[in-house]
Amino acid sequence: MCWIGLLVAACSIFLWDYLITIGMEVELIWSSQWSIIKVIYIVQRYLPFIDTIWLTVHYQLGYDLSKTDCRRILSAVGYLYTFGFATSELLLALRAWAVWNHDKRLAVIMSVTYILFWFPDFGYMFLFLRSMQFGQSPFPGFVGCFVTEGSSVLALCWVVVIIWDAFILVLMAIPGIKTYRLGNNQSLLDIIYRDGLIFYIYLFIISSVQIIVIQTLPAGYIILLAACERCLHSILSSRVLLHIRAHVKAREEATHWSLSGLTALQSSKVDMCYAPGNNSFVTVLPSFQGSQV
Secondary structure, eight states, rough: OOOHHHHHHHHHOOOOOOOHHHHIIIIIITTOOOOOOHHHHHHHHHHHHHHHIIHHHHHHHHHHHHOOOOOOOHHHHHHHHHHHHHHHHHHHHHHHHHTTTHHHHHHHHHHHHHHHHHHHHHHHHHHHHHEEEEEEESSTTTOEEEEEEEOOOHHHHHHHHHHHHHHHHHHHHHHHHHHHHTOOSSHHHHHHHHHHHHHHHHHHHHHHHHHHHHHHGGGGTTTTTHHHHHHHHHHHHHHHHHHHHHHHHHHHHHHHHHOOOOOOHHHHHHOOOEEEEEEEEEOOOTTOOOHHH
16 A cells, blocks of 8 residues: 555655764754753654654554544644644744844744644644544455545645745745855855755645645545655754754864854854844854853
C-alpha cells in the first residue's frame, strides 16, 4: 500500500537527518544556555518521535485495532501534528522577527497574525477528527485503520501552512533585498535566505499536493502525505536554526569574539539587522545584551 511506503520513507528520512545532525545539536543547542528558543527547538524537534514514529506507525500498521482505538490514536496524532506545525512555525517567526531587529510594532502584528492563523487551525482539526468514520477490516490480515469517511475541511489546515509561510517569506524578503544591495555579511544572509526559500518551496509543493489529494481521492487517502510533511517541517525548521548557529560559532572562532549568553539568533545581530524606523541596516556590536530570542 502506497501510504505505508510513504510513512516508512518519512520516518526513515527523519531518523537519518537526526543521526547526521545530532553532533551539531549537542554542540550548538544542548550546550547552550536555556532560553525560549532552546525550548521551542527541542519540542518541535523531538515531537515527531511521538506523533509520527510511534503513533502514526501504530495507526497505519497496528493489528486488531478497534474503531475506538483508531479514533483515539488519530485524535492524538491530529492534535500533536497541529501543535508541532505551530511550534516549528513559531521558531521561524522568531527568526524573522530577529532579522527586523526585534521591532516592537512588528512583534504585535506577528503575534496577532499568529493567533488568527494557528488557533483556528486546531478548530479545523477538531472538525476533521469529528467527521472521521472507520469500518471493519475489509479482509483478513488487514493492518492499520480502515477509514470510510472524512471531511475535506482538513485541507484548511494545509492552507494555513501555505499562507503563513508565505507571510514569513515576505517578512524575510523585505530586509533581505535591501541587505543584498548593501552587500554586507553575504555568507550569513545566504544561509538565512537560502534556507528560508528552500523551506517555503518544499512546504508549498507538498502542502499543495496534500490539498489536491484531500479534494480528489477517497477518504482512505485523506492523510496520505501528512507524515511526510510533518517530518520535513521539523527537519527544515531545525536546520534553519542549526545552520545559523553553526555560522555564528565559526565566526566566533575566526575572530576570537566572545558571545556567551546570546543565542544564535541574537548573534545574527552582530552582523546586521534591519532598522525599519530609518529604513536602513544597523550593525550591532558583540557587547549588546538583549533578551534571548
